[in-house]
Every structure is written in C-alpha cells, then in structure tokens.
Amino acid sequence: MKSLIEVYQDSPETADMTDKQLMIFRSAIKLFAKKGYKDTSTKEIAHEAGVSEGSLFKRFNNKEELLLAILKPISRVILPEVLTELSEADWESNYSTLHDFISILVRNRLEFFMANIDVIRIFVDEFIYDEEIRKDMIAEIPAEYLKNINASFDRLKENGLLINWNNVEVFRFIFSVIFGYVAQHYFLFNSPKWDKVKEVNHLIDFIVKGLSPFEE
Template identity: 30%
Template sequence: MNGPDNLIEEIFEHSDELTEKQKKIILAAIQAFAEKGYASTSTSEIAKNAGVAEGTIFRHYKTKKDLLYSIIEPMLEKFIAPFVLKDMEKVLNQKHATFEDFLRAMIENRIKFLSKNMLLLKIFIQEIPFQPELKNLFKEHIGTKVIARFTQVVEYYQAKGEILVAPPFNIIRFIASTIFGYLIFRNLLLPELDWDDKAEIEQTIQMIMHGISTQK
C-alpha cells in the first residue's frame, strides 16, 4: 500500500501492543475491505494476503466483524480522532480575516489529509451505513467534537455579520455536505479525471458563500 497508508504506518509506530503478525493481518484486512468491501472479503483471503494461517486470525479475533471493529475502534479512539482533531484545530484556531478565508483553509486541509488516508475513508464510507456500531463510534470519537468546535467558528462569523443568522448545525450540515461531496467525487468516484483542485476549491467556496452570505 503506497501513499494512502501514511496514517496507518504512524499508528503502528506508536503502538506497542500489536505483534508483527497482527500488523500484517490488519494491513491485509484494510486493503481487502477497501477494495472489495467487508461483506465480500473472506478471512481466508486476508490470511493469504497477510502471509499467515487463517487460524492465526481467529486466535486474535473471534469473527471477521471483530477484526473490522478491532481496526476501526482503536484507530478512531486512540489515533484517528486525535490526529483529525489536531489537524482541524490548526485551521479552526486561526483567526482568518473572513469566513471565505476560513473555508479555503479548511478545504485545502481536508484534501491533504484525505489524499494520504483514502483506504480508511473508503472503508468508513462503505461500512458505516451497514454497521450501526461504527456509526456510533464515529459520532462518539469525531463527529460530536468536531461539530462542537465548528459551531464556535460559525457563531464567531455570525457575530461579525458575515453569515446569515440560522441554527449553526444547519449551516455546518450544508457546508459539510458540499465539501465532502466534492472530496468524495474527487477521490473515490471520479479520481481519474484531470482535477484542477485550485479552481474546484474556489468554485466550491463561491457556491457555499452564495448560499449563506449576508452580502447581496
């Protein structure tokens, strides 16, 4: 796995609990889940790609679902959540002159992060609709914390008169669906297109601002 697994490698470097065989199993599972989906991936296939016996998987994980959760939960709880929040804080804590400047920094930040971690993003997108437990984990470890921080940003620019007065959550939902819609098309659905990220970012920002700006 090249490029997208940077975060995974960083996680392994900071984990003393995983054996080398477990790391191989996890890497093989992430690759398979991302490429084929959880339902279409067999433990025998994971074992083969990891270079271990299938029984080795079941010595560490009772079921395939346990393996999936053992990948997602620790990454969300111990690593991804802190990394994502810390990464977001770099943008959220800066006092950008305008809300438009904030959006530009936010989108550029997310593009850089997701480009390095596409396998994990793909697993989340594929499995969260079918795995209620994963949805709850995501909400617990990332969703609520990010929304709470983002609400402060929205209220700050509302007080400056740059954003219309509306429930912050509604504004966050509108912005998030627009930005992540672009990122999903950019990285998952149509990555083969010749994307002009700079132009796409500016167009996305203008569409958002046209919908929420108080300036006519």
C-alpha cells in the same frame, strides 16, 4: 492533526501489534477498501498478508472486531480533531475573511482524505450502509467536541463572517459539499483527468457564497 499511523499506534484496539499483526491490519484495510467489508473473507485477508488465518484470530476474535479496530479510532480521534481544529483557529489573526477560513479548511481536509483514501472509503461505506456500525461510530465521538464546533461557528457569526443559520445546518452544508467532491472523484467514479485546482477553487467559492452573510 495526527496521521492515521500515529492514531493507530496510540489506539487501544491496535496498539502493541506485532509485525505479523500489522501486516494483517494493513491487508484488511486494502481489501475492505477494494472489495468491501462484506465481500472480504478472513481467509483472503490472511492470504494477502502472507500469514495463516489462525494468526488473524490471535489478535482479532472475528472480522467485525477487525473492522471496528480500523474504524473506531477514526471516530474517536480523527473526526474530533477535525472539529477541534476549527475551534482552536485564531480567527482574527489568521482568518480575516470567510474565504480564508474555508480555503484552509477545505484544502487541509482534502489533503488528509487523499493521503488516507482507503480508510476513508471503508469508513464512509460502513457508516452509510450499516446502522449498527453507524451507532458505534457516533458513540465514539466525544461529546465535548460537538460543543466546540458550535462555539467556533458562533464566533464567526459574532465577527460578521458567517450567515446566521443554525449551526447544524452550517456544519452539514460544509461537509456535505466536501464529501460530495471526494465521493464523486474517489468513490463513485475514477476521474484521473479532471482539473483538481480548478474544481477545488470552485468548491471553496461555492461554500463561501452559500455561507456569507446577506440581508434577510
């Protein structure tokens, strides 16, 4: 999976930015994550970056355009690559059990979230609370990746590793549990002393038990 730095370097919204514009971009991410998009002014962003407010508007017409430059690459590249990683896995060679697969999936996703927590916080906040932003983000996800996730789950079911539920339910179950963990410890509360290793192991066990095949 690409790092966010690589994603933004390749994105049409943010490619070829000058050093000054990059400072503005990073400052916007920092302030949006800390204060929220609606409570952050372009003047504050410029001040944080150490540039004039006019420098901001040379690249971005307004604050919303700056926000979308942060968020659109997440929908267009990062989320699709999360799904692609599922479909490209060599199940039989690398994942002989559902626990193996879920363990790799969860640990990789959490590692990415923690490395990019500010951008993820902005994405989640705006995706949940702003309907127009949510529509824009969903529209950015290439349709072919939604097909890939279905193929991945179908393959697991054929190998007897995954419960025979609707694929939308399976997807929602996995990622709601992961996002719930991230939201609790990084968005809603400051939990510096929790046992991360123990909780992640419990999270993996919980998902595996919920999605393991059973006699119906």
